[in-house]
Amino acid sequence: MTHISLEGELQIIQEIAYDCYNDMNEPLFSNNPSLSLPTPYTISDTKNKFIVVGCDALALFQGHRGDENYTTGCMSICNDNVGSANASCSGIGCCQTSIPSGLQSLGMKVSSFYNHSYITSHCGYALIVQEDQFTYSGNKSITDLLGIEQLPMVVNWGIGDEPCDAAEKKLDYSCKKNSECVNRTITIGSGSSGYFCQCLPGYEGNPYLPDGCQDIDECEANPCNGLNGVCLNTPGNYSCLCSKGYKNNGPNGKCIKDNSSNRLLLIVLSLGIS
Template structure:
C-alpha cells in the first residue's frame, strides 16, 4: 500500500514539474512577443508589440496600436483601438481586418430590396490600405465607384456585365460577371457605392444582387456559383480580408534614430515607409523575433535548419547572426553547398603531383625542342661554312689560272 502511494506521489510530482516548466516556457515565449507584463493573445489572435492588448494599458507603442479585446465573444475578438474594425491577423508591416461589402439587390420588377454602401477612413492614424488589395465588383448588371481623398487622391470604378449565366467563367474577373481594379499604395480612406444599368431586370433569373468590396487580391477567387450563393456577402466578409499597412510615427529612419523613442532595438534594422512617412523595424539578417522588444531578435541557429545549410560531409558552425561551414576529418574543401564542398582526401585528384609532373614534362619538351633547334642551326651553319670555303678555294684556283695566262702573255 505504501509502495503504491509512493508511486502515485512520484507521478504527481513529475506532473507538477512538467506543468511548471510548460508554464514558465509559455510566459517566456509571451515575453518575446508582447511587452513584459502584457497579454500576448486575444482569443485566437497573437498580438505582438508594438501592438498591445487593452485600451490605455501602456502595452502598445501608442494609442492607435491599442487592441480592444472584446471578451463578450467566445472566443474573444480583437478590434483596432476604439474602432469597430475587427482584426484577424497581425504581422510585421501589415494587419488584416474583416471586410465590409457594399451590396444592392433588386426585385424581379427592378425595385431595390436591399442596399448598403461602404466607407472606411484611416485619416489621422498610422494605417493605410495596402496596394495588395483590389477593388472588386461582382454582378451581371452592375457598376461601382471607389473614391478616396486622404493619403492619395483616388477615383476609379468597375463595370461588370453579362447576358446569361453561361457567359461566366470560373477564375476570370475581367468584366464578365466580375471586374477588378487596383488601388494606389498609401490610400487612407475610401467610400464605394453600387449602381445598375437596368436594375437587374434582364438578368434577375440568375443574378439578383450586385456586390462591391476592397480585399486581398490573392484571396478572392471568382466562382460562377457566387451568383446563386445567398450567403455571398457574409462569406466574403468572413473570408476575404482587407490588408492594412502600418508604420511607426511619421519620421524617416534617419530622423527617428536621433529621437529618444526610437523603436528599433538590438539586432534590428530600420526600414522607411516611403509613401506616407514613418518607419518599421525588422530583425537583422540571421536573427528572428520581435525587433521592437529588448532582446526580442534572437540568433537563428542555421545549423538546425532543414535542409542542412552546409555540403554533405560538412560541419556547420553557428555564430551570432551567421554560420560557417568546414569539412569533417578526412575530407577537404570549403564545406559550402555552393562552393567546393567536401571531398574525401584519398579520392581527391592529385592536383599538386599532377601539376609538378605536368610542369616537368612540359619543361623537358621545351629543353628538347631548344636543343633540337640549336642542333639544326649548328648543322646549317657548318654547311654554310663548308660552302664558303669551297667557293674561296674555287676562286683562288681560278685566279691562279688567270695569273698564269697573264704571265705567259708578258713573256
C-alpha cells in the same frame, strides 16, 4: 483586426457593397460601406483589389490621401443572364482594378443600369478585398456572394511620421538589438508614413522587444554536407569547417573534394620526369 504582421501589415474585416432588387425589379436592399483610417494606417495597394461582381453592376470607389481625393469605377455586365458570365474577371460578370498607395479612407457604392430586370441574379456587389482571399469563379461567385457580408482586406501601418534616418536619432526609436529600420515607401500627402522594424538576416523574433531578435542556429539544418565537414554557428550566420581533403566551395558553402593536392603532385612528377 484578425491578424497583424510585425513587418507593417494587419488584416481587418471590411463590409462589401451590394445592390439588390426583387422579382418585380423593385429596390430590395443595398449597402454602401465606408472606412476611415487614422495616421499612419493606409489601405494596402499591393495586397488588395477593387472588384465588382454581377451581371448588371456599376460600382464607384472613392478614397482620400492627405488632401488628395481619388475616384475610380468598374462596370460588370453579362450578355443575358448569370450563365453567360466568364470564369475570368475580365468585365463579363466581374471587373477589377487596382488602387493607388497611401489611401486612408474608402467608400463604395453599387448601382444598376436595368434594375437587374433581364438576369436571374438580382444583386450586384463591390468589394475591396485581400487579393488571395477571393477567387472569382464565374456564375458561382455571383450567387455565392448573396450570403457574404464581409471579407478580409490588408492595411499598412508604420511607426511615427519620420523616415529611418531621422527616427534613429531619437530616444523613442523602436528598433531594438539585432534589428534594422525599414522605411515605408508610402507617402500620405506631402509627408512620410513612418517606418517599421525587422530582424537582421540570420535572426528571428520580435524586433520591437529588447533581445527580441534571436540568432537562428543554421547548423540545425546541417548545411555542411554531413561527414565532409562540421557546421559552426556564428551570430547571424554560420561557417563550414571542412574535413581533411575537402574544401569550402564559397562563403557558407558546402564541403567539396579538394583536388588541389593531386594537381600539385602531378606538377611535381612532371617536373621530375622533365
